Amino acid sequence: MLVAVVLTVAGLAALRSFKTHMNGSERAVGSPPSVPPLSPGEHALTGRAVPTVYGPVQVRVVERSGSIVGVNILRHPAETTMDIQIGQFAFPRLVGETLTAQSARIDSVSGATYTSHGYISSLQSALDHGA
Amino acid sequence: MLSSFPLLPAPVPVTARVRRAEPVMGTVVSFDVPAAAVADGSLDAAVRWLHWVDRVFSPYRPDSDVSLLAAAEVTVDGCAPEVAEVISACTAVRLCSGGYFTAAPGGVFDPSGYVKGWAVERAAAILSAAGSSNHLVNGGGDVQCAGGRPRSSLAPAPVPDSPAPAGPPSPAPGEEPWRVGIADPLRRGRLALVVEAADSAVATSGIAERGAHIVDPHLGRPAAGLASLTVVGPSLALADAYATAAFAMGPARARDWTESLPDYEAYAITEDGDTWQTPGFAPHIAPA
Secondary structure, eight states, rough: HHHHHHHHHOOOHHHHHHTTOOOOOOOOOOOOOOOOOOOOOOOOEOOOOOTTEEEEEEEEEETTTTTTEEEEEOOOSSSHHHHHHHHHHHHHHHHHHHHHHHHHHHEEEESSSSSSHHHHHHHHHHHHOOO | OOOOOOOOOOOOOOSSSEEEEETTTEEEEEEEEEEEEHSSSSSHHHHHHHHHHHHOTTTTTTTSSSHHHHHHOOOOGSSSSHHHHHHHHHHHHHHHTTTTSSSSSGGGTTHHHHHHHHHHHHHHHHHHHOOSSSSSEETTTTEEESEEEEEEEEEEOOOOTEEEOOOOOOOTEEOOOOEEEEOSSSSSTTTEEEEEEOEEEEEEEETTTTOOOOETTTTTTOOOOOOEEEEEEEEEHHHHHHHHHHHHHOOHHHHHHHHHHHHHEEEEEEETEEEEOOTTGGGGGGOO
């Protein structure tokens, strides 16, 4: 069941292409946000940190009974005003898109995002680990 | 920046469809295509097209035709023929928008405001030419769809006696309209509405993606008044350019102008959270 989500959210081609950018050192981000505790019956899948031109992106997926019930942003670009704007707008929207795609049928979103490939790639790796 | 969401139902498996996300043109272009588009190579061809457009049209590549042209190091005749095509199209939109759309923002030749939508529309056309009758291509939030979404890949079809939906989206038998969420520019992470699209394009210009980045060419400063403006219509190249022009106009002028556009409808959200739409937009809104 989880695999269906993976395929609707991410593209493996994108993931492959980002591996070529993994050599550079990751920029430090501000203090890592605290992660909410898991409820009984939930487990977390942590994606790898994916470098983007704006800095590393890392997400954690919370799963229960084969469904994604939450997505936490562990790391996001936060160095510049531009990055903060992107992070503030893009990530919540993408988290919403991940979850919305499961609950209501939304095929796509108009008015979308810049660092989405980082989000998608980290989400992909989290789900790959959990699959 | 942490987000958690309550329990949601299990997902519906999707069969015989392929999704691919390609980083290109400074954004991500995602495809939802029939599996046959992978087997026949048309998905790869569409992706190659986008990378070619990036090489020829990117103002960030010093060796692109656009950069060389802006620097007057070549003439249009020395560029790929598509450059003349794009210049001509930009001129047409500039004229019909009273100059609110321009291929020379800041005085330097840069047709990026037209190229993304045009390139994504053309990528969708490559898939159509190879035989796909239903696919969706989303270039950084601007969407071109062909046909509708096949029902076989969906949750249960509507019961037979349910009334047929009225309005423009009318996909072939066995298909449903694609459902395109419109990001809410004022409430991050939310959708403002969902648009149904079949054989049509959805483009949104707004402040959400990169802050205030659309400049009013007549005033030379960021356009004010609108938070986002969505245009639906047959061609993504035009829908995208119209959305950019209308956003630059501000709310009042944009409303009059979009109402005058044949075959294209608009939905706007102002900075204050007010909304308006052109008279023909309502049938595009998915039922709640």
